[in-house]
Amino acid sequence: MPADARNLRYIIIGAGMAGLLAGIRLRERGEDNFVIYEKGDSVGGTWRENTYPGVACDTPAHSYSYSFAFNPEWSAFYAPGPEIRNYFESMAERYGMHQFIQFNTEIGSCRWDGERWHVKTKDGREDVADVLVAATGVLHHPNTPAIPGLENFQGASFHSARWDHSIDYADKRVGVVGNGSTGVQIVAALSGNVQKLVHFQRSPQWIMPCPDTRYSDEDKAAFRDDPDRIEDVRSGPEAQARRGRFLAAIIDADSPELAEIQSIVEKNLEDSIRDPELREKLRPDYRAACKRMVFSPNYYEKVQDPSVYVDTSGIERVEANGVLMRDGTFHELDVLVLATGFKADAFVRPMTITGRDGVDLNQLWDVHPKAYYAVTIPDFPNFFMLNGPTGPVGNFSLIDIAERQWNYIEQLVSLLREGKYSAVAPTQAALQTYEQKRTEAAKKTVFASGCSSWYLDADGVPQVWPWPYEYFMEVMDKPKLEDYSLTPAA
Ligand code: NAP
Numbered sequence: 001m002p003a004d005a006r007n008l009r010y011i012i013i014g015a016g017m018a019g020l021l022a023g024i025r026l027r028e029r030g031e032d033n034f035v036i037y038e039k040g041d042s043v044g045g046t047w048r049e050n051t052y053p054g055v056a057c058d059t060p061a062h063s064y065s066y067s068f069a070f071n072p073e074w075s076a077f078y079a080p081g082p083e084i085r086n087y088f089e090s091m092a093e094r095y096g097m098h099q100f101i102q103f104n105t106e107i108g109s110c111r112w113d114g115e116r117w118h119v120k121t122k123d124g125r126e127d128v129a130d131v132l133v134a135a136t137g138v139l140h141h142p143n144t145p146a147i148p149g150l151e152n153f154q155g156a157s158f159h160s161a162r163w164d165h166s167i168d169y170a171d172k173r174v175g176v177v178g179n180g181s182t183g184v185q186i187v188a189a190l191s192g193n194v195q196k197l198v199h200f201q202r203s204p205q206w207i208m209p210c211p212d213t214r215y216s217d218e219d220k221a222a223f224r225d226d227p228d229r230i231e232d233v234r235s236g237p238e239a240q241a242r243r244g245r246f247l248a249a250i251i252d253a254d255s256p257e258l259a260e261i262q263s264i265v266e267k268n269l270e271d272s273i274r275d276p277e278l279r280e281k282l283r284p285d286y287r288a289a290c291k292r293m294v295f296s297p298n299y300y301e302k303v304q305d306p307s308v309y310v311d312t313s314g315i316e317r318v319e320a321n322g323v324l325m326r327d328g329t330f331h332e333l334d335v336l337v338l339a340t341g342f343k344a345d346a347f348v349r350p351m352t353i354t355g356r357d358g359v360d361l362n363q364l365w366d367v368h369p370k371a372y373y374a375v376t377i378p379d380f381p382n383f384f385m386l387n388g389p390t391g392p393v394g395n396f397s398l399i400d401i402a403e404r405q406w407n408y409i410e411q412l413v414s415l416l417r418e419g420k421y422s423a424v425a426p427t428q429a430a431l432q433t434y435e436q437k438r439t440e441a442a443k444k445t446v447f448a449s450g451c452s453s454w455y456l457d458a459d460g461v462p463q464v465w466p467w468p469y470e471y472f473m474e475v476m477d478k479p480k481l482e483d484y485s486l487t488p489a490a
Helices: 017-028 081-094 181-190 217-225 227-235 237-251 256-272 276-281 398-417 428-442 469-477
Strands: 010-013 034-037 107-112 117-121 126-129 131-134 156-159 173-177 196-200 308-311 315-319 322-325 330-332 335-338 352-354 383-385 421-426 484-488
Touching (some): 010 017, 010 126, 181 196, 227 237, 398 469
Parallel strands (some): 156 335, 173 196
16 A cells, blocks of 8 residues: 555446556556446456447557557557457456456445445445546447337347347348448448348438558567557657647638548548449538548448448338338348447436435436536545546547546545545536536537537537647646635544
8 A cells, every 4th residue: 555644445437448447547556445346247348348240449549558558469550349358358467457346246326425435236235435436438328219110120139239149140131220430330341241231321421531451460560669659650740630630620610620521521422432322322411520420441332332222211110020211112121230329428327326415416417417627526526537528539549538537536536645635526616617618619619510419418519528639638637626625634
């Protein structure tokens, strides 16, 4: 134990990328009084849940790695999902995390009693901690669409995050509903490998072309020999230019950067799709990057395979043996995949989190989830979120984001450790000012330029980080203690 005034106990919820990060960082400073509760049977979070064909991360692999654990062995510029899952498994091993993780343990409720957090597992156990860290992921709870008749389908039907690996797909007629990043990856992977594939698209997506760069043994050896090469992929001039261009584009929908992105995706569509009818079906009527940008090296090529049919006429209903479209077309299907996204506003829910004086987080988040700079909440002392609401999401490395958030949390927790304070939470005024500024800026982003997406709340306001990434880095560098209410230790 470090020589601190208080030996704090920590409870971390979730053993995905962010929960592991918290555990590793705690271990690094000699802490061992913590537990990570994980409802699944292994680590990896989203990469454990999403095992669909073609699953990959469209953030460059070397950026999608912990800053303290580069991986020269990535097989490609964009790593496949199973490799990412293995990376997190190996991180849990390397940093001795298994002794701290309780698998198959879902948390039902967390309650602040005025001094500490009381956490109840769904199987009736109780635990108590000074510090509670929610590392529960962003896109976690599958969104099952309200398509009439879905329950009548007699074939196999499942959400993309619950892929059925027991099926031999080669001789099957498969329908995929949804064309976000997930649907696009699934269709590109299944095209040519199933008997027939129907891609049901409610609204088209702009597709950003990206290279399908595989790393050779020589490349990997070079990364191994010279970590600066990895650093260069992460934050060299090319990476900075890419991030800068994208950020300038999303922050200001009238920027030259967005115009450039728009021309790239339009050219991609024009150059790639030969059939004019299909080209028009795939042409969105909103601006590039309004929905979360989809990157694909091969979707346009794969969707033109003779075995694939794109249907944009709208689903009327699902029947026992297929899908009836509004124009009367009927697609007979054996498998129906729902790549229909996630309940993006859930965050820590459906857990019940009760803060000071019985304040219920669910009620507080009735309209939409709010958190001061995405990390802390008034009346929820010593409660910290990694990748919480309104943080940078979308086309960024959530690992870099979580690492910066942990740096911020660590500084607040050190106030407790030093023994001068027993509780730390932001003030209501601080959250209000943040939310007001954030909402004003969010309304000007490209996400609010006229499309539907999981970024938008019920009022159509993007629930996103609307400022430059540099500002996020600056804010996370050092908490503004004047925005916090600090309870002196007794
Ligand atoms: P998504 O982006 O929310 O897309 C959901 C899709 O389902 C949309 O095309 C949507 O159509 C459609 N849909 C929803 N309800 C429907 C209904 N009732 N009828 C017909 N269509 C319906 O979900 P996702 O593709 O799973 O991606 C979610 C996020 O996960 C991404 O934005 C990304 O952040 C992350 N992700 C990342 C990667 C990566 O490579 N890094 C890969 C996969 C996912 P509308 O557009 O018309 O609403």
